[in-house]
Amino acid sequence: MSVLTTARFVVTAVEPSQLPRDGLPEVAFVGRSNAGKSTAINVLCNRRRLAFSSRTPGRTQALNCFAVGPPEQPIGYLIDTPGYGYAAAPLQVKRGWDQLAGQYLRQRQPLVGVVLLADVRRQLTELDLRLLDWVPASIPLAVALTKADKLNQADRQRALRDVLARLRELRGAAPTQALLFSATRRIGIEALVGTIEHWLVPADPVVTGGGGDAYDADEPSPEKPSERSDD
Ligand code: GDP
16 A cells, blocks of 8 residues: 555645755645646555645645655655646735745755646646746656646657657756546556655655556657547
8 A cells, every 4th residue: 555545634734944844855735726736646655635636826825845755754744735837826826835835945955745636627837837947857746747637648749749848858868757637537647656655755665556657758658549538
């Protein structure tokens, strides 16, 4: 069973000083609002309502921290960042995002990996690209193209190829991968769990289990032909 199923809420940080202080590795989740980030976190942790999305653009910007590992001895944290890209968000909210999450991504010492969630139908938007600018080349990145069930096989493969090409341009040789993901059709879940576990516990063998729905930027490979592509 994945260690992510032990995830539990520990703290909401509205400023960096409130983040965990034990130096354990942290994996951050980022994405536009409505990209499917909360749904992804919940399905990765096999939980119903660990993370939930805020529909209120004016809400305080905060980082939600979840510990994983044995209760007395966590091995690391999952950090849920606020969704960005609310057209209606007041400027100070947008600035708050830049300040808190931007600073977190650029400077956080225990950060060992970033998962960017992006709707496969929109691919990487301007805001996603801006955000990627903040992820240091030394930090591994996994881009999960969410709601893959919304596209047919050919279209989702094309989207994945386009995103991989873009990521190569943007990140060069920096550790980067992209994968198709669907919470509802359970595409890419085990692969992403394996990646995150590997970031948190590098000595452990990577558990990909998903059988071909994860792609390294260097090695795109065909998707399992058996996956259905209906809505
Ligand atoms: P967040 O704002 O990024 O946290 O997004 P949510 O997780 O709240 O998801 C936004 C909407 O997308 C919700 O209506 C979800 O039910 C839907 N959604 C999330 N994941 C999937 C998926 O894999 N497939 C489909 N079809 N819809 C999804």
